[in-house]
Amino acid sequence: MRDLRDLMGKITAGASGEVESAKGRTGATSHSSPANDADLERALELSEQEARVSAMSEEEALEAALAASMEQEQWQGVKLKSGTPAGYKRKHPEAIERSERADGTRRKIDEAVGDASKPLRSSDDASAWRHGDVDPKAELKQESAGLAPLFGGSKSTIEVPTFSSGGPETSDSAMTTINKLNGSLDLLYCKGWIVPEARRKLFRWMLNGLAWHRVVYTRPNSNITIRTPRLTTTFGRDDTGAPDSAYPIKPRPFPKPLAELKALLEHLTGSYFNTVIINLYLDGSDSISYHSDDEAFLGSLPTIASISLGATRDFFMRRKAPAGVDVPAARADQPSGTKGVGPAASRPTEKFALADGDLLIMRGRSQADYEHAIPKRKEAGPRINLTFRRVTNVKGTNNFQRYNRGGVAESRFINGKMIEASGGL
Ligand SMILES: O=C(O)CCC(=O)C(=O)O
Numbered sequence: 065m066r067d068l069r070d071l072m073g074k075i076t077a078g079a080s081g082e083v084e085s086a087k088g089r090t091g092a093t094s095h096s097s098p099a100n101d102a103d104l105e106r107a108l109e110l111s112e113q114e115a116r117v118s119a120m121s122e123e124e125a126l127e128a129a130l131a132a133s134m135e136q137e138q139w140q141g142v143k144l145k146s147g148t149p150a151g152y153k154r155k156h157p158e159a160i161e162r163s164e165r166a167d168g169t170r171r172k173i174d175e176a177v178g179d180a181s182k183p184l185r186s187s188d189d190a191s192a193w194r195h196g197d198v199d200p201k202a203e204l205k206q207e208s209a210g211l212a213p214l215f216g217g218s219k220s221t222i223e224v225p226t227f228s229s230g231g232p233e234t235s236d237s238a239m240t241t242i243n244k245l246n247g248s249l250d251l252l253y254c255k256g257w258i259v260p261e262a263r264r265k266l267f268r269w270m271l272n273g274l275a276w277h278r279v280v281y282t283r284p285n286s287n288i289t290i291r292t293p294r295l296t297t298t299f300g301r302d303d304t305g306a307p308d309s310a311y312p313i314k315p316r317p318f319p320k321p322l323a324e325l326k327a328l329l330e331h332l333t334g335s336y337f338n339t340v341i342i343n344l345y346l347d348g349s350d351s352i353s354y355h356s357d358d359e360a361f362l363g364s365l366p367t368i369a370s371i372s373l374g375a376t377r378d379f380f381m382r383r384k385a386p387a388g389v390d391v392p393a394a395r396a397d398q399p400s401g402t403k404g405v406g407p408a409a410s411r412p413t414e415k416f417a418l419a420d421g422d423l424l425i426m427r428g429r430s431q432a433d434y435e436h437a438i439p440k441r442k443e444a445g446p447r448i449n450l451t452f453r454r455v456t457n458v459k460g461t462n463n464f465q466r467y468n469r470g471g472v473a474e475s476r477f478i479n480g481k482m483i484e485a486s487g488g489l
C-alpha cells in the first residue's frame with residue numbers, strides 16, 4: 065500500500081490540496097489567458113522558484129495530488145464517521161487500513177506541534193492575549209515545528225498590534241493591478257502591504273490569542289466526513305440586525321486590530337466588509353482546495369481582500385473551463401455566474417507566491433470566472449491568511465460560523481503548542 069505521505073512527498077509544482085465541497089464549487093468555461101503582464105510574470109517566476117523541482121510533469125503531479133487528497137479525505141471519512149456503513153467496510157477493507165494510517169500520520173503532525181495535556185483558555189477577551197512564560201521544552205517543540213522565530217526569547221509578551229489610517233503599519237507603494245480577459249480576472253496585488261514589524265506583531269497576536277478550529281463536517285448527501293486541512297476561525301456578521309438567537313453559533317465582533325485592518329481595507333478598496341475568515345496553515349500538509357468564493361450570500365461580483373502572513377505559499381488560480389475551450393472574454397454587461405457550467409481547467413492559469421504581509425484583492429468577475437487554491441507542499445512553515453468579505457444575510461453568517469468554527473473543539477496555541485480540547489469548549 066502506498067503511503068500517502070510518500071505520495072504527497074513526490075508531488076511538487078502543480079500539486080493541489082484536498083477536495084472539499086462545502087463551499088459549493090462550480091465549474092465553468094475558459095480559454096487560456098495571455099501572460100503579458102510584467103508584474104504577474106514576476107510573481108509567476110517567484111512562484112516557480114518556490115515550487116520544488118519534480119520528476120513529474122505538472123499535469124501528472126496535479127492529478128496525483130488530487131487523487132491522493134481525495135483518498136486521504138475518504139480514509140479520514142471512514143475513520144471519523146461514527147457508524148460507517150457496514151457494507152462500505154466490507155467492500156473497502158483496505159480503506160479502513162489506510163484510514164488508520166492517515167490518522168497516524170496526522171497524529172504525528174499534531175505531536176510535532178504540541179500535546180493535549182495542558183488546560184485551555186476558553187475566552188477570546190483581550191486579557192487572554194497576554195502570553196506568559198514559555199516553557200523551554202515547548203520552545204524545543206516550536207523549533208522542530210518551525211515556529212521558533214515567532215518568539216523572541218524565553219519570556220515574551222504578546223503585543224496587541226494597531227493599524228491606523230495613513231499610519232506606518234502599511235505601505236501601498238508596491239500596488240499592482242492585474243486585469244485579464246476584459247475583467248474576467250480583476251486583482252489588486254500589493255506585495256508587503258503590511259510592513260515587517262506590524263506583520264510580525266499581527267501574526268504572533270493571532271496565533272497566540274485566537275481560538276482555532278479544525279472543522280469537521282459531513283458533505284451534504286454523502287457519508288464522507290471531512291476534516292478541514294487547516295485551522296480556521298471567523299469574526300463579524302451580516303448587517304440584517306437579526307437577534308443572536310438566529311445564529312446557532314453566536315458570531316463575535318471584530319477584535320480591535322482586525323476592525324482597524326478592516327477600516328484600512330475599506331478605505332483602500334471602496335468596498336465594505338463585515339466578516340473576516342482566518343485560516344492557519346500549520347505546515348505544508350495544510351491546504352485549501354480549488355474553490356470560488358461565489359456563494360449567493362456574498363452578493364454578485366464580491367470584493368474579497370486577502371492578507372497573507374508568515375510562510376510564503378503558492379496561490380493558484382484557474383479559469384472555470386476545460387483547457388482549450390474557447391470562451392469569450394467577460395463583457396461589462398454580463399451578469400455573474402453565466403459561465404459556471406463546465407469543469408474547470410486542470411492546470412492553474414495564474415500562480416502567485418503569497419508572502420508575509422502581501423495583500424491580494426480579488427474583485428469583479430474573479431470569483432465568477434476563476435477558482436483558487438493553496439496546494440499542499442512537502443515543507444512549509446506556518447502561515448495565516450485573513451479574507452475580509454461582505455456577508456449579506458443570516459444564512460451566510462451561519463454558513464461561515466459552521467464551516468469555520470463548527471464541528472470540533474477549539475484549539476489554542478499555548479506556550480508554543482497547539483492544544484486541542486477533547487471535550488469541546
Ligand atoms: O489562504 C489563502 O490565501 C486563501 C484562502 C481562501 O481562499 C479562503 O479562505 O477562501
Ligand SMILES: [Fe+2]
Nearest residue numbers: 355356357436
Ligand atoms: Fe477562497
